[in-house]
Structures are given as C-alpha cells and as structure tokens.
Amino acid sequence: MSYKSHVSDHSYEVYLFRIRVIVAVIIALILIGGLLVRLAWLQVVDYSHFSKLSESNRIRLMALPPNRGLIYDRNGVLLAENIPTYHLEIIPEQVKDMTATLRELSKIVSLSDADLENFHKQLKVKRSFQRIALRTHLDEKEVARLAVNRYRFPGVDVKARLSRYYPQGESASHAIGYVGRINEKDLRHIDVGNYRGSNYIGKSGLEKFYEKQLHGTVGHQDVEVNAQGRILRVIDKVAPVPGNDLILNLDMALQKQAEIALGDLAGSVIAIEPDTGAVVVFVSKPMFDPNLFVHGISYKDYNKLQHGDNKPLFNRAIFGQYPPGSTLKPFIGLGGLDTGSIDPNEIVNCKGYYLLPGDKTKRKYRDWKKWGHGKVNFETAIEQSCDVYFYELAHRMGIDKIHDFLAKFGFGQKTGIDLYGERKGILPSTEWKKKNRGKIWYPGETLIAGIGQGYMLVTPIQLASATATLASRGERFQPRLLKAIHVADGDKIIPLNPPHERIKLHNKHNWDRIDNAMELVVHGPHGTARATGWGMKFKMAGKTGTAQVFGIAQDAKYDKATIAKKLRDHGLFIGFGPVGHPVLAVAVVAENGEHGSHMAPIARDLIKNYIKKYITTNDAK
Amino acid sequence: MRNNSAQFFDSAYQNRTAKILRFLHIDPLLLFGLLMLMAAGLVILYSAGDGSTALIERQMIRLAIAFTVMFVIAQIPQQQLYLWAPWFFAVGITLLILVLLAGDVGKGAQRWLNLYVVKFQPSEMMKLVTPMMLAWYLSEKPLPPRLPSLLISLVLVAVPTLLIALQPDLGTALLVVTAGFFVVYFGGIQWRVLLGTGLAVLASVPVLWQFMHDYQKQRVLTLLNPESDPLGAGYHIIQSKIAIGSGGLYGKGWFNGTQSQLDFIPERTTDFIFSVFSEEFGTMGAVVLLSIYAFIIIRCLYIAANAQDSFGRLLAGSLSLTFFVYLFVNVGMVSGILPVVGVPLPLVSYGGTSMVTLMAGFGMLMSISTHRRLVTK
Numbered sequence: 002m003s004y005k006s007h008v009s010d011h012s013y014e015v016y017l018f019r020i021r022v023i024v025a026v027i028i029a030l031i032l033i034g035g036l037l038v039r040l041a042w043l044q045v046v047d048y049s050h051f052s053k054l055s056e057s058n059r060i061r062l063m064a065l066p067p068n069r070g071l072i073y074d075r076n077g078v079l080l081a082e083n084i085p086t087y088h089l090e091i092i093p094e095q096v097k098d099m100t101a102t103l104r105e106l107s108k109i110v111s112l113s114d115a116d117l118e119n120f121h122k123q124l125k126v127k128r129s130f131q132r133i134a135l136r137t138h139l140d141e142k143e144v145a146r147l148a149v150n151r152y153r154f155p156g157v158d159v160k161a162r163l164s165r166y167y168p169q170g171e172s173a174s175h176a177i178g179y180v181g182r183i184n185e186k187d188l189r190h191i192d193v194g195n196y197r198g199s200n201y202i203g204k205s206g207l208e209k210f211y212e213k214q215l216h217g218t219v220g221h222q223d224v225e226v227n228a229q230g231r232i233l234r235v236i237d238k239v240a241p242v243p244g245n246d247l248i249l250n251l252d253m254a255l256q257k258q259a260e261i262a263l264g265d266l267a268g269s270v271i272a273i274e275p276d277t278g279a280v281v282v283f284v285s286k287p288m289f290d291p292n293l294f295v296h297g298i299s300y301k302d303y304n305k306l307q308h309g310d311n312k313p314l315f316n317r318a319i320f321g322q323y324p325p326g327s328t329l330k331p332f333i334g335l336g337g338l339d340t341g342s343i344d345p346n347e348i349v350n351c352k353g354y355y356l357l358p359g360d361k362t363k364r365k366y367r368d369w370k371k372w373g374h375g376k377v378n379f380e381t382a383i384e385q386s387c388d389v390y391f392y393e394l395a396h397r398m399g400i401d402k403i404h405d406f407l408a409k410f411g412f413g414q415k416t417g418i419d420l421y422g423e424r425k426g427i428l429p430s431t432e433w434k435k436k437n438r439g440k441i442w443y444p445g446e447t448l449i450a451g452i453g454q455g456y457m458l459v460t461p462i463q464l465a466s467a468t469a470t471l472a473s474r475g476e477r478f479q480p481r482l483l484k485a486i487h488v489a490d491g492d493k494i495i496p497l498n499p500p501h502e503r504i505k506l507h508n509k510h511n512w513d514r515i516d517n518a519m520e521l522v523v524h525g526p527h528g529t530a531r532a533t534g535w536g537m538k539f540k541m542a543g544k545t546g547t548a549q550v551f552g553i554a555q556d557a558k559y560d561k562a563t564i565a566k567k568l569r570d571h572g573l574f575i576g577f578g579p580v581g582h583p584v585l586a587v588a589v590v591a592e593n594g595e596h597g598s599h600m601a602p603i604a605r606d607l608i609k610n611y612i613k614k615y616i617t618t619n620d621a622k
Numbered sequence: 623m624r625n626n627s628a629q630f631f632d633s634a635y636q637n638r639t640a641k642i643l644r645f646l647h648i649d650p651l652l653l654f655g656l657l658m659l660m661a662a663g664l665v666i667l668y669s670a671g672d673g674s675t676a677l678i679e680r681q682m683i684r685l686a687i688a689f690t691v692m693f694v695i696a697q698i699p700q701q702q703l704y705l706w707a708p709w710f711f712a713v714g715i716t717l718l719i720l721v722l723l724a725g726d727v728g729k730g731a732q733r734w735l736n737l738y739v740v741k742f743q744p745s746e747m748m749k750l751v752t753p754m755m756l757a758w759y760l761s762e763k764p765l766p767p768r769l770p771s772l773l774i775s776l777v778l779v780a781v782p783t784l785l786i787a788l789q790p791d792l793g794t795a796l797l798v799v800t801a802g803f804f805v806v807y808f809g810g811i812q813w814r815v816l817l818g819t820g821l822a823v824l825a826s827v828p829v830l831w832q833f834m835h836d837y838q839k840q841r842v843l844t845l846l847n848p849e850s851d852p853l854g855a856g857y858h859i860i861q862s863k864i865a866i867g868s869g870g871l872y873g874k875g876w877f878n879g880t881q882s883q884l885d886f887i888p889e890r891t892t893d894f895i896f897s898v899f900s901e902e903f904g905t906m907g908a909v910v911l912l913s914i915y916a917f918i919i920i921r922c923l924y925i926a927a928n929a930q931d932s933f934g935r936l937l938a939g940s941l942s943l944t945f946f947v948y949l950f951v952n953v954g955m956v957s958g959i960l961p962v963v964g965v966p967l968p969l970v971s972y973g974g975t976s977m978v979t980l981m982a983g984f985g986m987l988m989s990i991s992t993h994r995r996l997v998t999k
Contacts, residue, residue: 014765014810014932015935017765017766017810018808018810018926018927018935018939019927021807021808021810021939022808022923022926022927022939025807025808025923025939025942025943026919026920026923029916029919029920029943029946030916032946032950033912033915033916033949033950036912036950036953036954036957037905037908037909037912039954039957039959040866040900040905040908040953040957041905043863043866043867043957044866044867044869044870044871044900044904044905044908045870045871045905047867048867048868048870048871050867051863051864051866051867051868052867052868052870054864054867054868055864055865055867055868055880055881062857
C-alpha cells in the first residue's frame with residue numbers, strides 16, 4: 002500500500018468516524034430529550050393527578066386481609082372461628098412524655114419486661130407516626146380500664162384484630178389442625194401478594210389441607226392519611242373476598258364420646274359412613290390444644306407436645322402404623338373364600354399349634370389359645386379368632402394372592418383422606434420383600450401374615466376405610482372429613498362427592514358369610530367380643546385384634562409401672578352395624594390396650610348413638 | 623504549519639493549572655463534568671439516605687477509590703492499552719471460565735472469583751475489555767469493516783457475552799453486547815447492515831417471548847400495565863411515578879419529598895435515586911442533571927473524534943455511548959418507560975460495583991485525550 006493511499010484511507014476513516022460521532026450525538030440528545038419529555042409529561046401534564054396521589058402525603062395503599070373461613074361440624078357446631086382480640090398500641094409522636102405514660106399505663110394493664118423491651122426496640126426502628134404494639138391480647142377488664150382512662154393517654158389506642166380461635170379446645174384437634182404465623186418456609190410456596198395483610202396460615206390438619214379455600218382473596222384500599230399516620234378517608238377500595246367455610250362430616254357429639262371412651266390410652270378411633278365415605282369420628286389421642294399455636298407457642302411447650310409423653314402432636318390416625326393382628330382375619334378369610342382356597346364348610350382341627358407341611362424343623366406355630374379351639378369352620382374360626390385355621394388358609398393362598406386381595410381394600414396404599422402426610426402402612430408380598438429387605442420370602446412368614454402380624458402394618462384410617470368397604474359390600478370410598486364448602490359470596494353450599502370404586506367378588510354370597518361370621522364375634526356363644534353383645538338392641542358385626550408390642554426403646558426415664566404398661570399389647574377392634582344395613586363402620590386402635598375385646602364397646606356405643614341420632618329420627622319422619 | 627499548531631496548543635494552555643492537569647494527564651472539561659455530577663449525587667444521596675452522614679462517608683470513600691483508579695489508568699498511554707488489549711481479553715475470558723468452574727455463588731448466580739485478598743467480578747472487567755479487544759481488532763483492518771471482519775467481531779463479542787449470560791447475569795451480558803456494538807458502529811458498519819440487523823432483532827421478539835421465564839414475562843407485562851398488580855411487581859413503578867409526577871416543575875424541595883422521606887420509594891438510595899431527585903427538584907432539576915450528563919457524553923465523544931488513531935477513536939466512542947446507555951436505561955426505568963432491570967444511575971447511585979468500572983473507563987478516555995504523540999511522519 003502506497004503512502005498516499007494510506008493517507009487517503011486514514012483521512013476517509015476520520016471523516017467516516019466524525020459522521021458517526023455526529024449521528025451519535027444527535028441520537029443521544031434526542032433520547033435525552035425524550036426522557037425530559039417523559040419527565041415533563043409526568044411532572045407537568047399529569048402533575049395534578051400524581052400530586053393528588055402524593056399531596057400532603059398521603060395516599061397509602063393498604064391491604065385488606067380477607068376473613069378466614071370458619072369450620073363447622075356436620076350439624077353446624079363451630080370448630081374454628083375468628084374472634085376479636087384487643088391490642089394496646091402507641092403512636093410515639095403523639096405521646097408527650099413516654100416514660101411517664103408507660104409508668105401510668107403499667108398501673109392499668111400488666112406489662113412484662115419483655116413487652117417493654119420489645120416496645121423500646123420497635124421505637125428505635127419505626128417512624129414516629131407508626132403504631133407500635135405495646136401489649137397484645139388484653140383481657141376484658143384491661144380493655145374496660147383503658148376505655149375509662151383513655152382521656153389521660155393521648156397517642157395510646159386499643160385496636161381490635163381478628164384472630165383464630167378453636168372453641169372446642171383439644172377436641173378433634175388432629176382433624177382440624179391449627180393456624181400459625183406465616184414463616185419464611187410458608188412464603189416460598191404461597192402467593193405473597195394474596196397474603197399481604199394476613200397474619201396466619203394453616204399449619205396442619207384441615208386448616209392446612211384446605212388453606213386455599215379458607216384463606217380467601219386479599220382486597221386493598223387507597224387511603225389518605227395525615228402526617229400522624231391517621232387515616233382520613235378512603236379514596237378507592239377493592240373489598241377482600243372472605244374465605245369459604247368448611248362443613249365437616251364430623252359429628253362433635255360422637256367425636257367427644259369416642260375421645261372420652263378411649264380414656265387415658267393413646268390410640269385412634271375412626272368412624273366412617275360405609276355408603277358415603279364420610280368420616281364421622283376422627284380421634285387421635287393424646288390430643289393438644291390448637292389455640293396454643295395461634296399466637297406463637299413457646300419452645301418449651303412445643304417440645305413437650307412434639308416429644309413429650311405419648312407425643313400429642315403425632316396424628317396416630319394417619320401417621321400411626323400398627324400390626325393389625327386378628328382384625329385382618331375377616332379380609333383374609335374373605336380372600337380365602339373368594340379365591341376358592343377354602344370351602345366355607347370345611348372343618349379344620351385346631352390343636353393349639355400348626356406345623357408347616359414339609360418343614361423339617363417341625364417348628365410349632367402356636368394358636369393364642371394354648372389347648373386349641375378344636376374343630377372349627379370358617380364362621381367359628383372368625384368368631385373365636387382361631388389362628389391355626391388362618392395359618393392353614395394363608396398357607397393355601399400364598400402371600401402374593403393375599404397381597405393382591407388385600408390391596409383391593411386399600412391396604413398398603415394411602416386412603417386419600419383429605420389430610421397431608423398420610424402413611425401407606427405395609428402390605429407385604431414376595432416382590433415387596435425382595436425390594437425392601439433384599440431377601441426371598443419364607444413360607445413361615447406367610448403364616449404370620451395370615452394372622453396380621455410380621456411385616457404387615459396398617460394405619461387406623463386404612464383399617465377404618467377397609468372396614469367401611471366390608472360393610473358396604475365392596476363400595477370403597479375415599480374417606481372424607483369435608484362434607485361441603487360454604488361459599489360466602491352468594492351463600493352457596495357445594496357438596497363434595499368423594500370418588501369411589503367397587504370391589505367385585507366371584508361369589509357375592511361371600512359377603513353374607515363374612516357378615517355372619519363377624520356377627521358371631523359379637524353375638525355368638527363363643528365370640529371374642531360376646532361380652533359387648535349382651536343386651537344390644539341391634540346386631541353388630543365385628544372383629545377383635547391384639548397386636549404384640551415388639552419391645553420398646555429402653556428409656557431410664559420411665560418408672561417400672563410405666564414400662565410395664567408400655568409393654569402391654571395393642572388392642573384393636575373393627576366393627577359395623579346394624580348387620581344387613583350398616584350405617585357406620587368403626588375402627589379402634591388402642592396402644593397398650595391389652596385386648597381388642599376391651600375396645601368393642603367403644604364401637605358399639607358409637608353406632609348406637611349414631612342410629613339414635615340419625616336413623617330413628619329419619620324413620621319417624 | 624506544525625510549529626504553528628504547537629504554538630497555538632501551548633498558548634491555549636498558558637496558565638499554571640492547565641499545565642499541571644496536562645502533566646497529570648487529566649482532561650479538565652471531563653474532570654469538571656464528573657465532579658459536578660458527583661457533587662449533585664452526594665447532595666441527593668444525603669436526602670435519600672435520611673441525612674445519614676455515615677452513608678455519605680462510605681460513598682465518598684468509594685468515589686475516592688474510583689477516582690484513584692481513573693487517575694492511575696489515565697497515566698497509561700493509549701499505545702500501551704493497545705498492546706495490552708489482546709492479553710487482557712485472553713485473561714478476561716480465562717477468568718470468566720474460571721468463574722463458571724469455581725466461582726462463588728452470590729444471589730443465585732456465579733459472578734465472583736475469590737482471589738483470597740479480594741473478591742473479583744470478571745464480568746465487570748469485560749465491560750471495558752471487550753470494546754478494547756474489538757477496537758484493537760478493527761483498528762488493524764481497513765474501515766469500514768468487511769463481512770469477514772464483521773463475523774470475527776461477532777465472535778469476539780459473543781464469547782464473553784455467552785460466558786456472562788451463563789453465570790447467569792443477563793444485565794451485564796447485554797451491556798457487553800452494547801459496548802461491542804458501539805465499537806462496530808463507530809468502525810463504520812454500513813447503515814443498511816445496521817438497518818437489516820435492527821429489523822431482524824425486531825422480528826425475533828415474538829420468538830424470544832416464547833423462551834422467556836415467567837418472571838421475565840411478568841416484568842414486561844407489569845411495565846405495560848403496572849396498575850394490574852399494585853401490591854406486587856407494579857409497586858416500584860407506581861410509587862416511583864407518583865414521586866416523579868408529584869415533584870412538578872420545581873420540585874418539593876430538598877428533604878421535602880414525601881414519597882421519598884416516607885419510605886414509599888423502594889431502593890431509593892440505589893436504583894431509584896433519580897425518583898428522589900425528581901420529586902425534590904422537579905423538572906428543572908432534571909434538566910440540570912441531564913445537562914451535566916449530556917455535557918459529559920458530548921465531551922467524551924469530542925475526545926473520541928479527536929483521538930489520534932483508530933484504536934483510540936473506537937474505544938473512546940464505545941465507552942462514551944455505554945455511559946449514555948446506563949443513564950438512559952436507569953431514567954427510563956424509574957419513569958416507567960423501560961422495565962425494572964436493576965441498572966444504577968451512573969456515578970450517583972449509592973454503592974454499586976459498576977462505579978469503579980465506569981471511572982476506569984473515564985481513565986482510558988483521559989489517557990486517549992492527553993497522551994498525544996507528536997506525529998513526526
């Protein structure tokens with residue numbers, strides 16, 4: 002390249018560049034001018050609009066939290082409501098002498114050191130026109146005293162807010178659950194905008210499961226406030242949509258009856274309507290007071306509920322997994338009949354033990370009755386809960402057939418009840434054992450499974466749901482605590498129809514046979530629950546069960562008497578009635594309740610009172 | 623002829639101060655502009671920060687550091703910057719890869735490289751190094767650039783951009799692209815190519831929409847109608863617009879902005895500081911502030927136009943316009959014509975890692991302006 006062309010190139014480049022710079026300057030000035038036009042538009046053209054919004058300060062956007070939906074039982078008994086609570090608030094800039102005011106106030110209401118410390122902390126952070134809470138949850142006397150002395154305290158205000166209250170206290174606490182303050186973890190999976198202004202969120206039970214229904218939709222208002230932060234007028238308002246009310250299937254009278262009947266025992270009672278899946282009674286004991294959680298529970302109290310004696314927070318009805326023991330026999334028996342593994346009239350001779358055919362070790366599988374039940378058939382085997390009969394039956398069916406048949410009743414699966422965290426229990430099979438224990442299935446384990454022991458575990462809700470399925474002759478409903486939703490907007494009631502499926506037997510007479518056998522348990526001459534059957538006005542079908550406690554963690558804290566109690570067997574009972582047209586199915590699981598027959602009266606009395614309350618009055622119409 | 627101009631040059635800088643400034647490689651007009659801007663920034667920050675002197679002190683320390691950086695870089699002759707450009711670029715790219723492999727995660731993105739003594743953000747450095755590299759490359763080629771040069775330029779911009787976008791830091795990635803684009807623009811890319819690219823970008827908007835995250839779509843939708851979500855995403859924009867609009871022509875006065883002083887404006891010492899300024903000083907104040915910015919930008923472009931060689935021109939031009947983009951995006955954002963993207967108001971917003979980068983860029987501009995080789999050819 003020659004020198005000359007280089008120079009001309011160079012000057013061309015400079016020329017080109019300067020044009021670009023000029024264009025850039027022009028564009029930049031135009032755009033800056035555009036920004037100024039925009040600013041002038043906001044500040045001059047729309048000045049009065051924005052000025053109104055801001056003038057003497059002022060427009061504040063306030064979230065209007067919706068009222069949380071209420072919870073009722075099936076008869077309209079209130080289970081969860083919102084009650085006003087009174088709080089003492091101070092607007093610092095209106096108080097002339099803070100020390101004197103606090104001193105005088107402490108003569109009227111009780112102020113703890115923690116209250117004062119918290120107040121002073123807030124005083125430093127907040128602006129002087131913002132309200133600061135000095136005391137929360139004033140009682141009625143304190144409110145009255147403050148009202149009388151109000152004139153002495155400028156800048157001191159009593160403010161009413163709504164907070165959740167559970168009028169039934171501990172009763173049905175595991176079903177209802179509780180609300181608590183919204184924490185960091187909750188914020189991650191809620192629509193934060195909708196919770197602006199809300200203080201509470203469902204933390205457990207139905208309060209959590211139906212949070213979306215209960216909460217409602219936030220509203221907001223633009224308010225004009227003066228320099229002291231006092232609201233002068235509302236400029237614009239979008240009303241909140243209150244949450245929907247829940248109407249439950251629970252009957253609080255029966256619920257309380259069951260809670261009392263269980264006494265001091267830890268355990269669970271569940272009653273379900275076989276033809277709807279409605280959960281009428283849902284007891285898990287021990288219970289807790291959900292009101293403790295509403296305003297924040299102390300760490301000590303929480304620890305006591307979480308880890309203390311019998312773990313009151315533990316919802317046994319859906320989390321507790323127990324060996325079903327003999328309560329499983331009606332289901333396996335039905336399976337035996339339906340798969341043709343045994344003839345209902347076939348006689349098995351029970352000598353008190355059973356030898357597994359081909360077992361060279363000659364291990365004796367014992368019956369609970371040392372000397373045996375003698376000759377039993379299908380009905381008497383269930384009536385007397387003969388283990389040997391069911392060893393034989395289980396041996397003939399084999400574990401996989403047992404598994405497949407029991408699965409139809411929902412064992413080993415979640416029932417789908419409207420609560421979070423339900424456990425599945427264990428319904429063993431050869432495949433299950435290979436997968437979970439890495440071992441092959443031994444024939445002896447089939448025998449143990451045949452009497453509801455070994456690997457087999459069920460939750461009380463599973464047992465109740467399976468019993469209801471038995472009572473309704475194969476109509477398996479998803480158990481439901483919620484009966485209907487009451488939509489406040491428009492005052493509509495939307496009923497819920499839980500999904501259900503039907504179990505078909507090869508021979509539907511087998512339903513009759515199982516009914517008869519279970520009736521004998523309560524009303525037969527040798528029935529394991531015959532004591533309960535005396536003098537009954539209706540026939541109840543039932544089955545007792547006793548599950549061994551497989552040792553406990555040795556904890557030095559318990560005294561001797563407690564250990565002895567802890568080692569007692571679990572008592573179980575399932576039942577439904579009246580036979581022929583059952584209206585209620587009940588499952589009772591009592592930890593260390595010793596024997597299932599002790600639990601039968603709980604089921605009987607529930608069914609009796611249910612009939613008295615709902616059936617006879619309907620018939621009278 | 624040359625003698626004449628040299629004499630003229632000398633006579634124009636007769637006085638003592640000018641001599642010292644020249645010796646220190648400081649461009650007096652640019653320095654004046656920057657000082658004006660920073661002074662205005664401190665005044666408004668004092669009000670936005672509730673009159674906190676501690677805040678002002680911290681900001682002044684930052685400004686001092688940034689000034690030192692500018693001063694040091696101004697001492698480096700542009701020829702030296704030219705020689706270093708490819709090495710810086712290579713180091714920058716290496717660091718970006720290191721960040722991806724071993725960087726510290728901050729706020730969900732990997733941006734920081736822990737050098738044990740200081741934590742270092744290589745993406746910030748790329749805002750300067752990418753235009754340097756591109757200017758280095760294009761200054762060697764005949765201008766306006768031909769297609770092969772353009773393609774290589776594209777690659778030179780795309781590599782750091784993608785590495786930064788992977789961190790992910792889309793804001794910085796976009797600024798790097800912008801800086802690169804300005805180099806190519808000043809390199810004299812044909813208007814029709816520019817127009818064609820512009821149309822192609824416009825056409826790709828609907829396609830891009832499909833690939834955007836929900837929260838990104840939300841930002842755009844909120845921009846179009848902030849009133850749709852007054853308690854959520856639209857809150858910032860609504861409050862900021864109220865502040866600006868209620869400021870009126872003359873403003874409510876220093877420390878008298880109710881929107882600002884009563885906490886209505888979010889991030890009011892950082893990204894939204896312009897709202898505070900507009901509320902308290904009105905349109906008139908904004909005219910003055912934007913004039914200072916315009917003065918700085920025009921001075922920078924003047925330096926670019928008079929740079930001695932192609933490298934200096936391209937680099938200076940790109941740095942000037944990048945500074946403008948900061949300003950435009952921030953003011954556009956707070957006044958509700960651009961989405962909320964988290965770009966600070968340059969040299970005024972409190973803190974911000976970008977202040978040092980910006981001042982380093984001004985250091986380069988000073989160097990380009992003052993290290994004039996006396997041409998002897």
